[in-house]
Amino acid sequence: MKMDLLSDLLEKGPIAVNLGLPEFARSLQGQGRDVIHVDWAPRPVLEAELREILEQLL
Amino acid sequence: MSKSRQTAIRVNRYFDSVFLMAVARRLSEQPGVSAAVAVMGTPANKRTLAEMGFSERELARASSSDLIVALDGDEEAVRALLESLESWLVRPKMNLSGGTAISVDDALSRQPESNLAVVSVPGEYAAAETSHALDRGLSVFLFSDHVSIDDEIALKEKARSAGLIVMGPDCGTALIAGIGVGFANVVRRGPIGVVASSGTGLQEFACLVDRLGSGVSHGLGTGSRDLSDEVGGIATLTAIDALEADPGTEAIVVISKPPGAATLKRVAKRLQTCSKPAAACFLGLKPQSPSQDWRFKVCASLDDLALAALSLVGVGPAIDPAGLTVVDLVGDEVRRMAATQRYLRGLFAGGTFCYQSQQIFKNAGVVVGSNAPLAGMQRIVDVRKSTGHSLIDMGADEFTVGTPHPMIDATQRVRRIEAEAQDPTVAVLLLDVILGYNASSDPAGDLAEAISTAKGNALKSGRYLAVVASICGTAGDPQDLEAQERILRDVGVAVFPSNVQATRLALDLVLRRQEEGR
Numbered sequence: 001m002k003m004d005l006l007s008d009l010l011e012k013g014p015i016a017v018n019l020g021l022p023e024f025a026r027s028l029q030g031q032g033r034d035v036i037h038v039d040w041a042p043r044p045v046l047e048a049e050l051r052e053i054l055e056q057l058l
Numbered sequence: 059m060s061k062s063r064q065t066a067i068r069v070n071r072y073f074d075s076v077f078l079m080a081v082a083r084r085l086s087e088q089p090g091v092s093a094a095v096a097v098m099g100t101p102a103n104k105r106t107l108a109e110m111g112f113s114e115r116e117l118a119r120a121s122s123s124d125l126i127v128a129l130d131g132d133e134e135a136v137r138a139l140l141e142s143l144e145s146w147l148v149r150p151k152m153n154l155s156g157g158t159a160i161s162v163d164d165a166l167s168r169q170p171e172s173n174l175a176v177v178s179v180p181g182e183y184a185a186a187e188t189s190h191a192l193d194r195g196l197s198v199f200l201f202s203d204h205v206s207i208d209d210e211i212a213l214k215e216k217a218r219s220a221g222l223i224v225m226g227p228d229c230g231t232a233l234i235a236g237i238g239v240g241f242a243n244v245v246r247r248g249p250i251g252v253v254a255s256s257g258t259g260l261q262e263f264a265c266l267v268d269r270l271g272s273g274v275s276h277g278l279g280t281g282s283r284d285l286s287d288e289v290g291g292i293a294t295l296t297a298i299d300a301l302e303a304d305p306g307t308e309a310i311v312v313i314s315k316p317p318g319a320a321t322l323k324r325v326a327k328r329l330q331t332c333s334k335p336a337a338a339c340f341l342g343l344k345p346q347s348p349s350q351d352w353r354f355k356v357c358a359s360l361d362d363l364a365l366a367a368l369s370l371v372g373v374g375p376a377i378d379p380a381g382l383t384v385v386d387l388v389g390d391e392v393r394r395m396a397a398t399q400r401y402l403r404g405l406f407a408g409g410t411f412c413y414q415s416q417q418i419f420k421n422a423g424v425v426v427g428s429n430a431p432l433a434g435m436q437r438i439v440d441v442r443k444s445t446g447h448s449l450i451d452m453g454a455d456e457f458t459v460g461t462p463h464p465m466i467d468a469t470q471r472v473r474r475i476e477a478e479a480q481d482p483t484v485a486v487l488l489l490d491v492i493l494g495y496n497a498s499s500d501p502a503g504d505l506a507e508a509i510s511t512a513k514g515n516a517l518k519s520g521r522y523l524a525v526v527a528s529i530c531g532t533a534g535d536p537q538d539l540e541a542q543e544r545i546l547r548d549v550g551v552a553v554f555p556s557n558v559q560a561t562r563l564a565l566d567l568v569l570r571r572q573e574e575g576r
Binding site: 003004005006007008009010011012013014015016017018019020021022023024025026027028029030031033034035036037038039040041042043044 | 070072074075076077122123152154155156157158159160161162164165166168169171172173174175176177178179180183187191195196197199201202220221222223234235236237238239240276296299300303304306495496
């Protein structure tokens with residue numbers, strides 16, 4: 001089984017991308033780690049008419 | 059003054075649950091407000107609000123991506139707060155050196171050396187985000203729950219074939235190269251590698267190893283369902299492979315509730331062939347029950363596992379393990395109790411502690427009720443009201459829908475302590491206090507006033523309420539372990555460094571009361 005990527009995580013420690021609770025990113029930074037927080041939100045629910053227009057455009 | 063119960067909906071406005079709980083708490087503290095809820099408009103949240111009496115017709119307008127704020131209270135207060143709602147929804151700045159990104163791809167373009175995605179988005183979106191992170195070469199710490207078992211299996215298989223790992227879903231804790239992810243303690247680095255399907259189990263084990271003078275190389279969470287026969291231990295096996303290959307790990311321990319029978323065989327077979335010494339604690343599984351001739355040590359408790367792990371790496375405990383046994387407080391405590399007092403009430407923030415305490419009572423032949431019963435224990439009918447001996451996991455779903463987990467906010471546990479203490483049949487309260495990153499900044503202080511009041515009220519009624527607590531923490535934790543211990547002792551709590559020891563005292567107290575009642 002290839003394990004290079006997981007071994008890299010264990011060797012270097014987490015260099016993280018955080019999606020969701022900002023507290024998790026803050027605690028990683030507080031431990032001196034590099035972390036980028038993704039300003040995540042669910043895809044907005046569009047009105048049916050608008051969604052149809054967008055689908056046609058895309 | 060007339061009362062009002064109103065909701066406000068903000069379309070396509072997403073906020074995370076921790077922020078919304080803080081908003082709700084601040085709103086509920088405003089004059090004239092009797093209840094405040096701030097949640098995303100998921101079906102489960104709308105059901106909860108409808109049960110609270112808010113208009114179903116209004117709630118039906120909200121979708122999962124909409125914010126709902128619901129207020130109950132004096133008409134004028136409710137109206138004024140809803141009019142000023144935007145001012146309550148201002149999020150604190152992130153102030154991260156790495157900044158914020160608009161997507162995973164954006165984050166990776168700015169931090170290409172990233173190796174871990176920490177995912178705590180709502181469950182219905184978590185699988186897609188995890189899959190995308192795996193596609194981009196990231197292992198995933200998946201805190202989110204409510205991910206389907208099919209998605210869990212697919213994600214873990216995908217990760218394993220790519221040389222990655224998915225820790226989760228429902229993974230609360232990891233320690234990677236000395237760094238705590240999620241709810242984790244500040245634990246000394248050392249030679250012991252941990253694989254755990256239980257977050258608080260991993261925390262307790264790591265804290266005990268730290269207190270005993272050794273340390274943890276890595277602690278990899280796997281998610282609570284990983285050792286079920288459906289999932290088959292995919293993440294556990296991946297983690298064992300990784301720790302076996304890790305040069306800093308000398309011994310491997312596995313922590314879980316009872317695995318599925320087929321998965322137990324698979325994990326046992328893997329540990330048998332592991333080139334490093336191993337030990338395991340499958341809570342709820344008798345150490346001597348397996349018929350297999352296992353060459354790795356199987357321990358009955360996390361305390362035993364910690365001592366076994368030290369032995370495997372050839373480290374003697376820095377403190378005398380005998381010092382970890384229960385001191386004889388029993389006589390002093392029991393002598394002061396009234397004749398009516400017989401029962402134990404355990405109120406836990408950590409699910410594993412609730413489980414392990416049940417195991418200890420079960421081994422002693424004492425049946426208790428629980429909302430998360432171990433085999434052979436009773437399921438309690440009404441989780442909001444205890445009867446007889448009961449051990450309650452207050453972090454279970456029935457307590458945490460729309461409200462904070464007790465590791466973050468003690469409000470529900472404080473109310474429950476007050477309620478249990480009024481019951482004249484209650485002799486002992488058993489509690490856990492969990493320190494570490496992302497837990498409450500003062501978990502002992504959160505409970506202290508309620509404990510003090512409960513004990514004081516019992517005395518006024520001619521009773522004596524024994525309160526026993528364990529603290530899961532280390533000297534390095536941000537909450538200050540010694541200060542937390544002192545806070546509890548100052549209000550008369552018998553404080554122990556492990557759940558096993560606290561439970562043994564609670565058990566001794568209960569058994570002594572039984573003897574005296576005969």
